[in-house]
Amino acid sequence: MSWSGDLYLTERAVILSIGYELLQGRVINTNATYISRKLSLLGYEVKAIISVGDNYNDIGKALDFAINALGARIVITTGGLGPTHDDITADAIAKYFRKKLVLNKEAYEMIRSKYESAGMEMTESRVKMALLPEGSKPIPNSVGTAPGIHLRLExxxxxxxxxxxxxxEAMFEQYVEPILRARTGIQISEGYLEVMGVPESGIAPLIKAIAKKYPIYLKSHPQLHEIESPLVKVYIMATDKERSKARSLCLEACRDLENKLRTLKEAKIIRSCECS
Structure with missing residues (x-):
C-alpha cells in the first residue's frame, strides 16, 4: 500500500467496536466496514479499527490509544448502548473523560415515547439507556430504542x-454523516483499473512510481493466483476541495498508470480507467 504525503485528508478517525461477541467470532464486524468506507469517502483518514470487549479498562485504554497515540480527532464507537447489565459503553466513556453519567431528559423522552406507543412502561433497565455522559447530546434512533451519544470536546x-x-447505519446517515461532511468539505474521486497477465510483484515498481508522482492513494489487490493466473485490480483515490479537480487528478494518474502497464508485453488491460 502506498500513501502519498500530499494526499488531502483533513482529520484522523478511529473506529472502536465494543462487544465480546466480536472477539469471540460470534458476530462479523460489518459495522466497522460500513463506517470505515463512509469515513474514507468523507475525506477522513481512518487510522485504526479497534475491537474490545465490554470491559471498562479495555474501553478506556482503547480510547486513550485512539486519541493520544494515534491522534484521532473523530472517534466512533459501536455497541454497548442497550438496557442490559453488560451494556457499559456510556458509563465507560463518561469515566474516561471524567464526566458524570446523568439522566438526559431528551434521551429519556425519546425512549419513553417509543415504549409508550407500544403500550409498554419505562422500567429501570429502559431508563438506563437515557443515562449519558454529562454535556453530551443524544443521537436519535429512528429504527430501534437506544439513542446514541454525541460528545464534543476540545x-x-x-x-x-x-x-x-x-x-x-440509519443513525450514521441521518445524524453523524451530515456533521462530518460539513466538518471536512473534502471531495473524493476514486477509480479502478484491472490488468491480467502480470503478477502483482511485476507491476509493483510502476505503482510505486505513480504513487510518488501524484498526490493520490494507490493500492493493488491480487484477484487470482499470483503466478498461474495473475489478475490485479488497482484502486486509485484522489481528494480535493473541488470535486472536478479530484476527478481530474484521479483520471490523470489512472491513465498514466494504464499507459505504463501497456508497455509490459504480458499485460492485458481488461478494465480501463474510470473515476467517479
Missing part, C-alpha cells in the same frame, strides 16, 4: 452508536 468529537447494524 480535541476530539465522539459518536457512540448501537451495535445493531440497521440502527447504526
Amino acid at each position: 480535541l476530539v468529537e465522539l459518536f457512540a452508536l448501537p451495535g445493531v447494524p440497521k440502527e447504526m
Whole structure:
C-alpha cells in the first residue's frame, strides 16, 4: 500500500467496536466496514479499527490509544448502548473523560415515547439507556430504542452508536454523516483499473512510481493466483476541495498508470480507467 504525503485528508478517525461477541467470532464486524468506507469517502483518514470487549479498562485504554497515540480527532464507537447489565459503553466513556453519567431528559423522552406507543412502561433497565455522559447530546434512533451519544470536546468529537447494524447505519446517515461532511468539505474521486497477465510483484515498481508522482492513494489487490493466473485490480483515490479537480487528478494518474502497464508485453488491460 502506498500513501502519498500530499494526499488531502483533513482529520484522523478511529473506529472502536465494543462487544465480546466480536472477539469471540460470534458476530462479523460489518459495522466497522460500513463506517470505515463512509469515513474514507468523507475525506477522513481512518487510522485504526479497534475491537474490545465490554470491559471498562479495555474501553478506556482503547480510547486513550485512539486519541493520544494515534491522534484521532473523530472517534466512533459501536455497541454497548442497550438496557442490559453488560451494556457499559456510556458509563465507560463518561469515566474516561471524567464526566458524570446523568439522566438526559431528551434521551429519556425519546425512549419513553417509543415504549409508550407500544403500550409498554419505562422500567429501570429502559431508563438506563437515557443515562449519558454529562454535556453530551443524544443521537436519535429512528429504527430501534437506544439513542446514541454525541460528545464534543476540545480535541476530539465522539459518536457512540448501537451495535445493531440497521440502527447504526440509519443513525450514521441521518445524524453523524451530515456533521462530518460539513466538518471536512473534502471531495473524493476514486477509480479502478484491472490488468491480467502480470503478477502483482511485476507491476509493483510502476505503482510505486505513480504513487510518488501524484498526490493520490494507490493500492493493488491480487484477484487470482499470483503466478498461474495473475489478475490485479488497482484502486486509485484522489481528494480535493473541488470535486472536478479530484476527478481530474484521479483520471490523470489512472491513465498514466494504464499507459505504463501497456508497455509490459504480458499485460492485458481488461478494465480501463474510470473515476467517479
